[in-house]
Amino acid sequence: MAxxxxxxxxxxxxxxxxxxxxxxxxxxxxxxxxGAEEGFVGWTREYKTEYSLSLNDLIESDMSQYVPIIxxxxxxxxxxxxxxxxxxxxxxxxNNQLRQLRGEVQWGEKDxxxxxxxxxxxxxxxKGDEYVNIDSERQDALSIFQTSLSQDVQDYFDxxxxxxxxxxxxxxxxxxxxxxxxxxxxxNYYDSDGFYADMYAQ
Numbered sequence: 001m002a003x004x005x006x007x008x009x010x011x012x013x014x015x016x017x018x019x020x021x022x023x024x025x026x027x028x029x030x031x032x033x034x035g036a037e038e039g040f041v042g043w044t045r046e047y048k049t050e051y052s053l054s055l056n057d058l059i060e061s062d063m064s065q066y067v068p069i070i071x072x073x074x075x076x077x078x079x080x081x082x083x084x085x086x087x088x089x090x091x092x093x094x095n096n097q098l099r100q101l102r103g104e105v106q107w108g109e110k111d112x113x114x115x116x117x118x119x120x121x122x123x124x125x126x127k128g129d130e131y132v133n134i135d136s137e138r139q140d141a142l143s144i145f146q147t148s149l150s151q152d153v154q155d156y157f158d159x160x161x162x163x164x165x166x167x168x169x170x171x172x173x174x175x176x177x178x179x180x181x182x183x184x185x186x187x188n189y190y191d192s193d194g195f196y197a198d199m200y201a202q
Contacts, residue, residue, distance in 0.1 A: 008148040018157045026055045033112040069093045088149045
């Protein structure tokens, strides 16, 4: 499990590298799926090809017809949202919607299973011809992923503070920023509430 669905650790990232952290998060192969092969074992169809898919894989596919939350994940990614706790909630909804799928669905040009208890693994991946619970595998993988988007990580990336003892006054535009306390060109800051403030204004 750990090899297929590695935990994304924020260690090694600086607080101003949240965008890099999220880009890595969306590209991690965290979601198991099984591809159908020709042939049956008894009355059971055999699913021998194992995939490890990323959030980007789902977003770039046409899976949203089966799993509508993918549209919200796409919006989250494409608008540069950086609320890690919101992403955790979206992952929870994704897991719930994947669990509700019944039977094969189309992923690109492949027929795959994202849910179901009776999935036969291929012997070449080292587990022999045994049945596995794909719902349990997916839950475990997404739980590992959500651990890496915890409140501790949120607090870590919210830790950017401008240096010194500057006093802030409101700029007339009162423009709301998407990220707090970021130094911009010209010596301007967004204050702790995310509003634009000019540190040189009197």
